[in-house]
Amino acid sequence: QIRFQKEIEKLEKENRELKKSLLLKEKDGLHKKKIKRSLIDMYSEVLDSLSDYDMTYNVQDQLPRVVVIGDQSAGKTSVLEMIVQARIFPRGSGEMMTKSPVQVTMSEGPYHVARLKDDAKEYDLTKESDLDSLRREIERRMKSSLRKDQTVSQETVSLSVKGPGLQRMVLVDLPGVISTVTTDMADDTREQIKKMCQHHMSNPNSIILCIQDGSLDAERSNVTDLVSSMDPSGRRTIFVLTKVDLAESMLHNPDRIRKILEGKLFPMKAMGYFAVVTGKGNSNDSIQKIKDYEERFFKQSKLFKGGVLRAHQMGTMNLCLAVSQCFWQMVRQSVEQQADAFKATKFNLETEWKNTYPKFREMDREELYEKARGDILDEVVNLSNISAMKWEEVIAENLWSEVSTHFFENIYLPAAHAENAGIFNTAIDIKLKQWADKILPKKSIDVARETLLEEFLNLLTSSSAAATAVAASNDNDVFHDLKKEIVEELKKRLKWDQQAINSLRVIQMNTLEDRSVHNRQQWDDAIVFMRKVLLNKKSQGEHVMRDMLGPSFWQKYMYWMSRSEEQSLRRSVKNELDKMLLGGNLMHSSKLGKDELIAVRKNLEAQSIDVQDDFIEKTWHIMYRQHFLARRLITAANCQKGFYYYQQGFQDNSVDCSDVVLFWRVERMLQATSKALRQQIMNNETRRLEQDVKQVLDEIYDDKAKMKQLLKGKRVELADEIKKVRHVLELLEEFVQELNKEKT
Numbered sequence: 051q052i053r054f055q056k057e058i059e060k061l062e063k064e065n066r067e068l069k070k071s072l073l074l075k076e077k078d079g080l081h082k083k084k085i086k087r088s089l090i091d092m093y094s095e096v097l098d099s100l101s102d103y104d105m106t107y108n109v110q111d112q113l114p115r116v117v118v119i120g121d122q123s124a125g126k127t128s129v130l131e132m133i134v135q136a137r138i139f140p141r142g143s144g145e146m147m148t149k150s151p152v153q154v155t156m157s158e159g160p161y162h163v164a165r166l167k168d169d170a171k172e173y174d175l176t177k178e179s180d181l182d183s184l185r186r187e188i189e190r191r192m193k194s195s196l197r198k199d200q201t202v203s204q205e206t207v208s209l210s211v212k213g214p215g216l217q218r219m220v221l222v223d224l225p226g227v228i229s230t231v232t233t234d235m236a237d238d239t240r241e242q243i244k245k246m247c248q249h250h251m252s253n254p255n256s257i258i259l260c261i262q263d264g265s266l267d268a269e270r271s272n273v274t275d276l277v278s279s280m281d282p283s284g285r286r287t288i289f290v291l292t293k294v295d296l297a298e299s300m301l302h303n304p305d306r307i308r309k310i311l312e313g314k315l316f317p318m319k320a321m322g323y324f325a326v327v328t329g330k331g332n333s334n335d336s337i338q339k340i341k342d343y344e345e346r347f348f349k350q351s352k353l354f355k356g357g358v359l360r361a362h363q364m365g366t367m368n369l370c371l372a373v374s375q376c377f378w379q380m381v382r383q384s385v386e387q388q389a390d391a392f393k394a395t396k397f398n399l400e401t402e403w404k405n406t407y408p409k410f411r412e413m414d415r416e417e418l419y420e421k422a423r424g425d426i427l428d429e430v431v432n433l434s435n436i437s438a439m440k441w442e443e444v445i446a447e448n449l450w451s452e453v454s455t456h457f458f459e460n461i462y463l464p465a466a467h468a469e470n471a472g473i474f475n476t477a478i479d480i481k482l483k484q485w486a487d488k489i490l491p492k493k494s495i496d497v498a499r500e501t502l503l504e505e506f507l508n509l510l511t512s513s514s515a516a517a518t519a520v521a522a523s524n525d526n527d528v529f530h531d532l533k534k535e536i537v538e539e540l541k542k543r544l545k546w547d548q549q550a551i552n553s554l555r556v557i558q559m560n561t562l563e564d565r566s567v568h569n570r571q572q573w574d575d576a577i578v579f580m581r582k583v584l585l586n587k588k589s590q591g592e593h594v595m596r597d598m599l600g601p602s603f604w605q606k607y608m609y610w611m612s613r614s615e616e617q618s619l620r621r622s623v624k625n626e627l628d629k630m631l632l633g634g635n636l637m638h639s640s641k642l643g644k645d646e647l648i649a650v651r652k653n654l655e656a657q658s659i660d661v662q663d664d665f666i667e668k669t670w671h672i673m674y675r676q677h678f679l680a681r682r683l684i685t686a687a688n689c690q691k692g693f694y695y696y697q698q699g700f701q702d703n704s705v706d707c708s709d710v711v712l713f714w715r716v717e718r719m720l721q722a723t724s725k726a727l728r729q730q731i732m733n734n735e736t737r738r739l740e741q742d743v744k745q746v747l748d749e750i751y752d753d754k755a756k757m758k759q760l761l762k763g764k765r766v767e768l769a770d771e772i773k774k775v776r777h778v779l780e781l782l783e784e785f786v787q788e789l790n791k792e793k794t
């Protein structure tokens with residue numbers, strides 16, 4: 051749904067742009083009506099930008115609105131229907147039809163359609179059946195909003211109407227003001243209606259249409275007093291005398307009508323006085339029919355011929371023009387006020403910027419994002435500046451730390467218990483082959499992928515550190531979250547070339563199979579590697595031992611440390627097992643013999659220590675590992691000078707240096723693997739990463755909410771705000787200019 055919404059927004063934006071360019075194209079020889087249309091478009095844009103800028107800005111409240119007020123059955127609804135060009139309001143005869151305010155929001159659109167608030171149904175206003183069901187639905191809503199024992203309701207029934215040539219404004223139909231409350235009405239009905247009218251008229255954006263029934267003799271109307279109290283100067287009031295056709299046929303004193311239209315009869319002021327015919331009592335007449343009837347009437351009108359009516363005061367057409375004029379006047383006022391307010395806001399924000407970030411150029415979110423994109427893509431390029439040696443070093447190191455445990459636990463240790471070199475080498479060959487076939491290539495590619503990402507992250511963070519160092523101390527790196535997000539996304543989507551795994555398998559098989567050590571240097575390197583690995587494992591084992599045995603006597607004394615019960619037990623077991631290892635059998639096998647186990651348990655029982663066999667075996671296992679490592683370190687030392695014997699095939703030598711050859715095979719595999727992976731990174735994978743980075747950057751750019759979340763901080767917010775304010779102000783000023791041109 052969100053995607054659809056976005057799509058719709060995008061299309062609407064495109065549509066606006068197209069409309070704009072179309073209007074610009076047609077600028078030469080522009081018709082007056084077209085200028086109006088473009089003004090309406092501009093005004094819509096201004097309102098949209100205002101509500102974009104401030105979520106709390108309610109366009110609806112700011113729109114000029116036409117509020118009709120008059121006695122019951124004076125013809126209010128009929129006048130509104132002429133403005134909205136459709137017979138959309140419920141009708142009846144005699145009874146009070148408008149029971150609650152009905153608000154119609156008008157705007158331009160290709161089709162004449164209406165839609166009620168909270169209802170997806172669209173009514174086609176050119177179809178009589180749709181008009182009928184719309185009226186019925188409005189009436190139903192009016193009635194259901196009535197509370198018990200009430201005659202009128204304050205709740206507004208809202209709908210929107212779109213159509214060609216309709217101006218963007220709001221119309222409000224109100225219940226007619228009554229002078230007496232009849233028995234079928236609630237007691238406070240008169241007061242309720244009065245209050246409702248006052249409330250709607252008090253909005254300074256409302257154009258008050260004061261409707262007076264021309265066929266009635268009411269000398270003083272409640273309505274005129276009410277209107278004059280809300281708009282004493284009459285600057286936003288238009289007086290409308292309806293049912294002039296009936297007035298003429300009755301010919302009640304023509305002088306009275308003249309006085310009304312000259313504004314001399316009623317104690318109120320208005321910016322214009324109009325006489326209209328908006329119906330002929332038949333509720334089924336179409337707008338066109340009424341228009342024709344009105345035109346015919348005025349053509350033949352005796353009042354007109356007798357000079358009572360003046361041409362510019364006659365007819366709904368002139369009335370609509372007056373409403374439109376009043377509408378634009380109000381728009382101008384409110385837009386000018388808005389422009390002033392935005393000028394002040396712009397000044398304040400710019401001053402704040404100068405004081406807070408004197409050294410920075412104002413870069414809003416979009417500009418910053420473009421800069422970040424450039425910086426990030428630069429770092430992708432910088433990946434190719436990393437030397438081949440550095441790549442190979444890091445990959446080999448990372449790969450070894452990833453696979454060393456497997457090698458040690460599943461390959462080296464199990465084979466090392468072989469009785470002689472022949473069995474050892476056979477076991478090793480089999481295990482290395484399995485390793486290279488099943489696990490190693492995939493692991494290597496995972497490591498290379500991780501390394502590539504790690505190096506990219508390093509570049510990103512080192513450039514961030516530089517940016518932070520340059521930036522003022524009160525400013526954090528604005529790109530931090532964005533860069534983090536990009537790396538997180540890459541972790542999820544970066545994929546290695548699947549073919550790479552096969553070539554890697556071949557390389558690894560070959561290097562691991564090859565037992566030849568070509569020279570002394572390689573032999574020495576293998577010994578260094580072997581020692582490093584053994585020492586590393588030994589120090590890890592020492593940690594385990596420490597945890598197992600707890601603090602020594604000396605540590606207990608110096609640091610007030612104590613042993614747990616289990617640690618004390620382990621210590622006793624270790625003392626017994628030590629006797630076995632140190633007591634002569636340096637070449638003890640990895641498993642404890644049955645007799646040995648019984649002997650240890652017996653010795654412990656003599657000290658009143660009772661432990662299970664598996665407790666003893668577990669302690670033995672850890673101790674044995676350390677013992678094994680110590681023995682292999684001795685082998686490494688003894689093999690230091692063993693290259694000569696290796697060349698002779700270890701004949702007439704008691705020292706077995708098969709371990710050294712194994713470590714050389716592994717070391718060469720690491721070298722060949724890291725070289726192959728480095729080539730893959732440089733030839734293909736950096737490019738693939740670049741594509742992924744670009745895609746992630748584009749996706750974030752399209753998701754404005756995410757972009758906002760990732761690029762935040764006072765600096766961005768302030769720059770963004772300044773840009774928005776400038777944009778709104780530009781629109782406002784451009785619009786005011788157009789309005790002024792129109793005036794002259």
Ligand SMILES: Nc1nc2c(ncn2[C@@H]2O[C@H](COP(=O)(O)OP(=O)(O)OP(=O)(O)O)[C@@H](O)[C@H]2O)c(=O)[nH]1
Pocket residue numbers: 120121122123124125126127128129141142143145146147148224225226227292293294295296326327328329330331332333
């Ligand atoms: N002959 C004639 N009849 C009109 C004219 N204007 C309105 N009417 C009729 O007068 C009656 C009342 O008109 P409405 O527009 O419903 O009056 P209203 O003021 O909205 O009525 P409430 O909302 O009930 O107070 C309807 O039957 C209209 O057809 C007119 O200019 N001439």
